[in-house]
Amino acid sequence: xxxxxxxxxxxxxxxxxxxLGKQVDVTRQTIAFIEKGEFSPSITLSLKLAKALQTNVNDxxxxxxxxxxxx
Amino acid sequence: xxxxxRMQYPLWMMGFIVVLGLFLFGVNSPETTEIVNTxxxxxxxxxxxxxxxxxxxxxxxLYLIMLFxxxxxxxxxxxxxxxxxxxxxxxxxxxxxxQDEGMTHITRKASQKVYTFMTWSLPGLAVFAMFSPLSRxxxxxxxxxxxxxxxxxxxxxxxxxxxxEDE
Numbered sequence: 001x002x003x004x005x006x007x008x009x010x011x012x013x014x015x016x017x018x019x020l021g022k023q024v025d026v027t028r029q030t031i032a033f034i035e036k037g038e039f040s041p042s043i044t045l046s047l048k049l050a051k052a053l054q055t056n057v058n059d060x061x062x063x064x065x066x067x068x069x070x071x
Numbered sequence: 072x073x074x075x076x077r078m079q080y081p082l083w084m085m086g087f088i089v090v091l092g093l094f095l096f097g098v099n100s101p102e103t104t105e106i107v108n109t110x111x112x113x114x115x116x117x118x119x120x121x122x123x124x125x126x127x128x129x130x131x132x133l134y135l136i137m138l139f140x141x142x143x144x145x146x147x148x149x150x151x152x153x154x155x156x157x158x159x160x161x162x163x164x165x166x167x168x169x170q171d172e173g174m175t176h177i178t179r180k181a182s183q184k185v186y187t188f189m190t191w192s193l194p195g196l197a198v199f200a201m202f203s204p205l206s207r208x209x210x211x212x213x214x215x216x217x218x219x220x221x222x223x224x225x226x227x228x229x230x231x232x233x234x235x236e237d238e
Binding site for chain 1: 176
């Protein structure tokens, strides 16, 4: 499963889901789906999100299996 | 999102199907019911003519009113969403929500559920139509029930995802 830090970074920069959605040209609902892990975004959207949240894709998204291996 | 007419579209289709079912019931209901007890010469006759006529006329009037409101809603939606217009005549169902990849994802999930339902219900419907001793009206009613249920499945799935996000 794909895990992410979208919610955490969005809160850090004080963005609402709608704000972030407007920046990356998607609906608020789509940001919510991503945060909940209900939906894996495309590479294009992942890159846009990483740019909007001033980070890189690897820091924003990772696989749950990798998280387990690292522990 | 709640005010997006494409969200309400399945509900309208369900409404039209119900009205069509009412019309069908009106057209096919018997005009009279007669119960006769021959030994005592008793007879009981009920005339449905008035009720039948009311159902037929009522369903036609209701259908036309709904059609008018439906058309006005589409016009309003198209005015407010010029980039996501609902065409009056299109093969592609307008209830698909495809503004972005997240919405396309939930539309795909809902469509898959409807497809799964259709995979089972259509053969069942065919068997029912072939072997049912009931009159043809019941086959038509069964088709309307399947059509109604496909919208229920689609609407419930989309609503489930969007309601979670609204809360």
